[in-house]
Amino acid sequence: MRKQYSAVAIAMLSTLAATTAQAQDAARIQTKVLGNDNQPVLVQFNAEGKMAYRGVDAGQVLRQQLALTTADQMVQRTVETDQLGFTHQKFAQYYQGIRVEHADYTVHAKSGVIESISGDFEKVSGLSTTPALNESAALSRALAHVGARQYMWQTNEANAAEFAPQGELVIVRDLRQNAETGPLVLAWKFNVYAAQPISRALIYVDARTGQVVLQDNIIKHAAATGTFATAYSGTRTINDGTTTGGYFLREGTTRGLGIETYNCRKGNSYTSATDFIDADNNWTSAEYNNANFDNVAGDAHVGAQATYDYWKNVHGRNSYDNAGAKIKSYVHFDDVPGGTGYENAYWDGVRMTYGDGASRFRPLTALDVCGHEIGHAVCEKTANLTYANESGAMNEGLSDIWGASIEAYAVSNLGFTSGGVKAKSTWLIGEEIDKQQAALRSMSDPKSLGQPAYYKGQYWAPLSSAPSDANDQGGVHTNSGVLNHWYYILAVGKSGTNEGGNTYSVTGVGIDAAAKITFRMESVYMTASSNYAQARTYAIQAATDLYGAGSAQVIAVTNAWYAVGVGASYTGGGTTPPPTSTTYCTIKGSSQSYEWIDLVQLGSINRTSGKDAGYYNGTALSTSVAAGSSQTVYFSAGFTSTAYTEYWKVYIDYNRNGVFTDAGELVVSGSSASAGTLSATFTVPSTARSGSTVMRVLMSDNSATSSCGTFSYGEAEDYTLNITGGAALTGPTTLAGDATPLGNEAASTLQVYPNPATDALHLVLPGNAEATSVVLSDVRGARVNGATLRNGTLDISGLAKGMYTLSVSDGQKVFHQRFVKE
Structure with a gap:
């Protein structure tokens, strides 16, 4: 007989099912970071066992974690797999079928399992999607806002086809009321390219009131081989092509779809630009170091080639879009044809444009300027940071970072020299083109050139509720100094007291590691509206992805942010770095699906735990051990179900030299298949150095696992011992209780x-x-x-x-x- 249930019973069962599902979802979450709007910017999941989300569940995970309604849609834009084996599914947010600008979310998976999600989600509710203003009327408002004398589509017929603005209805934040959290409005979006004076920006017009609510600048600021005597980098080997009359600056497909450089002839028309042609492919100083500065064409060309090589060789990226996009450069540009010199260089979304300078600048084709501008193209194709307030400052800062990194790479790896009136300097931006001061900006000492070195400290420009050219879009060229200085400290290292009165000490990780961390922050985690606080979260996560939790790189990233006033110093989740200047090798278990360390106890150290993602930095926990004393350490394994044989090792760096491989430093070695508490006794040797040192506890399913590196199943944990005195040295001991001797080593991987x-x-x-x-x-x-x-x-x-x-x-x-x- 079929059971009958009352409506109340059915409701109770439904509530119970929902509660159970919510509890399961909560159990899956390892970490959740919320933004200023109380929406999640990063959620990390337990990626093991039955609780793990699969990569194919991306839509379900977003719907659950972001609490999507029937009016919300997350539309997949791209799927990319990086060099670490992570797959990143990037989604764009829509509300009732209309794009929510700058709102994107990414699902990060590895080996088919979702490990985290990150991004910016806008909670939209009750917003009308019917415009009161039509497209034509909105465009008139947009053009009135720009106020140019001439627009690019008005210059000739070809430009009309390419540049005439087309309106798109979107939902965007009105930043006029609040520089960070203005209300969401329905708006018309136009891409407006002005010819006189030069500008290109996305203009957002409120579809109800007709007011411009946001301006997001696209122009961020104002198979042959030959040799070229450049203006700034000496005589360089170039790749170019053959044409009637000799050779021109058009490389074929050696680098993506090519590198091409053109001559605007002191005009503002790209369609009228011509080729530079040399008869013998030896572009000498006698020919090109002339009154027109024609030698700067070589700088633009080799700068684009070096920039392509940097992204390809350091980051594995094929041109700025990772699809081999052709890089076009136009030199001798002047916004007023036949004018007195254009004091700017910019990326307009399609090409590089360089002016010849005038009173303030020399021709703006220096290598770091080229790397900076193409860096904007990279940002556009990755994080696409909105060019206003904090996100705009980081857009600028990232371009400075890439300009500096590319210059350093070219000098060290491509043989670039200083050929101009000033020497190249990695941590100065635009040093070779500036006639009036040392450089445009300094990454090592931002305040020396009027930029802040500390978040909201001296020289910080106030954010604007109405970003415009008059206020530098909310201080984008000023407040970028904070990101610049963070990168310098991360790469080189620095100690001191910051403007907040806090002391810091950062050991630099080198420019290569700093660049890899920064680009992963930008390309994998950042979204259009990211701010400095979110950048810190994402940089730490990027370093964790690349180098492991608790690594020297994670510590340096965190403490470099602390140095510039963003967030706290490194604690490792309640811990601090070892109380010694010694740097230890990293160690981490790859999987905790079936076993992990759940207890370590020695003296006043007594920690029980669940899974710690393969490694736990517990060096803030310490105990004192007298030299010559007998010590007993207790530990145990946690198991998901079956208790496997685990191999235990305990190391103590008695001589404090930063390694665990000296005689007598392996103090515990044995195996057990028990889930109970195990113990081992050892004696602290008389030769141990007094002071603080590290004890490393290791549990692995493989007997061959050593004190450093990555292993398969299991975990490792570090703690601090404070040692004094003297006693006899003893070697490794075996486990007490039900411990068994080490067995024969067997393969532990498929x-x-x-x-x-x-x-x-x-x-x-x-x-x-x-x-x-x-x-x-x-x-x-x-x-x-x-x-x-x-x-x-x-x-x-x-x-x-x-x-x-x-x-x-x-x-x-x-x-x-x-x-x-x-």
Whole structure:
């Protein structure tokens, strides 16, 4: 007989189901960071076991975590896989089918499992999507706001087809009322390109009132080989092409779709620009160092080539859009044809444009200026930071960072020299073109050139509720000094007392690591509306992705932000760095799906815990141990279900030299399959140096795991010991209780061969175990069918070419491995 339920009972069951689902969702969350609007900017998930979200669940995860309504839509824009193996699905927010400007969210997954989501979500409610103002009337308001004498589409017919503005209805924040949190309005969006005076910007016109609520500047501010005697970088080898009469500055497809440089002949028409042509491909100083500064064409050309090479070789990026986009440069530009010199350089969304300068600047084709401007193109294709207030300041700061990094790269790796009137200096921006002072900006000492080195400190320009050219769009060229100085401190290191009265000490990580962290912050995590506080969160996450939690790089990133007044100093989640200047090698377990350290106790150190993502920096927790004393350390493993044999090692750096490999420093070594509390006793040697040192506790499913590096299953934890005295040295001890001796080492990872493979892939599991199930997924994490397993061999003949991830189970653990199908 079918059971009958009352309406009340059904409601109770529904409530119970909803509550259970909410509890499960909450259990999945490891960390959640909220923005000023109380919406999440970063959510990290437990990426292991049955609670993990799969990559194919991206839409469901966004709907749950952002509490989307039926009026909200998240539309996937791109899917990218980075060099760390992360897949990033980027979504654009829409409300009732209308784009919400600057609101984007990204789902970050690895091996088919969602690890985090990040971005900016705007909570829209009750907003009418019917405009009171039509497109034509709104365009008139936009043009009146710009107030140019001539627009690009008015110069000739070809430009009319390319540049005539087309209106789009969007939802955007009206920043006039509040520089950071103005109300959301329905607006017409136009891309307006002015020819006299030069400007290009996205103009947003309120579709109800006709008022301009935001201006987002696009122009951010005002297969042959030859040699070129450039103005700023000496004689350089160039790649160019052949044409009638000799050679011209058009490289073919050696670098993406090409690098091309043109001559505007002191005019403002791109369609009328001509080629520079040299008869013998030896562009000498005698020919080009003339009254017209024609030698700067070589600077623009080699600058674009060096910039392409930097992004390709350092960041694995194919041109500014990562799709090989052609880089076009136009020199001898003047906004007034035949004028007295244009004092600017800019990226307009399509091309580079350089003026010849006048009273303030020399021709603006110096290498760091080129790298800076193309850096705006990179930002446009990644974070697309809105060019106003804090997001605009970071847009400018990132371009300075890339200008400095590209200059340093070209000098160190491409042999660039200083050929102009000033020497190249990594941490000065525009030093070679500035006639009136040392440079435009200083990253090492921003205040020396009128920029802030501290968030909202001296020289900080107030944010504006009406960003405009008159207030530098809310101080974008001034407040960028904070990001510039953070990058300098991160790369080089610095100690001192900041304007907040706080002392700091940062050990630099080098410009290469600093650049990788910064670009991951920009390209993976930042969104159009990111502010300084969010940049800190994202930079720390980027460093964690690249170098591991608690790494020297994470510590440096955090403390560099602290130095410039953004956020607290490094604590490691309640901890501080070791109370010693010694830097230790990093260590981390890759998976805690089945086992982790859940107890470490020695003296006053007594910590119970769950999973710590493979490593826990507990050096803020300390205990004193007298030299010569006998000490007992207690520890235990947590297991998801089955208790596996785990190999335990405890190291103490007795001589405080930064390594754990000296004789007698492995004080515990043994194995156990127990979930109970284990213990081991050791004696502190008489030769131990007095003072603070580090004790490292390691638990791994592989006996060969050492004191440094990344291993498969398990965790490691660091603590501080304060040592004094003298006693006899003793060697490693075995575990007490139910500990067992070390066994024979066995492989602990899935092995596949051949790799790449064409038809068949052979699988070898740890201990030659039998595979009970196989799951195949593509780079997006989506499950793929079409492969069959028989007797340890996977038939992949029916798969399309590409990269795949295998998840193979032996009935208990799941092992992952990648392979390529050819």
